[in-house]
Amino acid sequence: MIFDSAKNLDFYKNLGVEGRYTKAVDFLKNTDLENLAPGKYEIDGKNVFANVVEYTTIPWEDAKYETHRDYSDIQYMISGTETMTYAPIDELNVKVPYNEEKDVVFYDNENPGLKVIVKAGEYMIFNPWDGHKPKASAGQPAPIKKVIVKIKEN
Template structure:
């Protein structure tokens, strides 16, 4: 897991070529003006989801992980807490292999991701997004999905 401001994105270009392309996309596009939806960058290898929603209490959150995709979760507006944990020691409770979604029960740490910042979750790292830091708030977020092969 990596957490930082988008202004420091170049520090992480060496992690994976598609992570670099995803970070460059976030820097080069006017994300505020983009409507919610899916935008292809490189087919199923690299795409971005623009999301708008209300954050929720931690008790309503779900631990998730992916096996094929990494996520860059970038806060366009607002802020939210995101849970992080390794999947070791967590209990797999639901799997959707065709969508690359795996859900777990367990515990981990919550980290505050503020507007202008991003978190990168690699395959097999559990994360719990959309958590309110104190009270629910409306946010806008870009989630870059990166096939790691």
């Protein structure tokens, strides 16, 4: 798990395989994120793509821990503020088994985890071994817009 701000994106260009993080970082730096409509954006086929989402955050207790087997996430806040929570995968209890089509496992909420308030221009990187819980409010529920860049790791 990594928490950082937009000014340091270039530091992460050399992570992963086959230059995929470079493509993800270039997309984040060179795209007018604020004016992107919600939806899926192809960057490098199934290796790197982005999902732009807008929603109202929910209470922490209602958000769900998840992990992915094949993809890392860069969850970049475009506007608004959200609490994202991290917990090691081996400290979570599976609630909904792996869905291969959606590349996701869901877990119960027993682990309090490490809560991070993520504001516009900040992001968290979650790898396949990182349990993460997005969508939680930072106080009262509020609207947010973010882009989740998915990077295939295998």
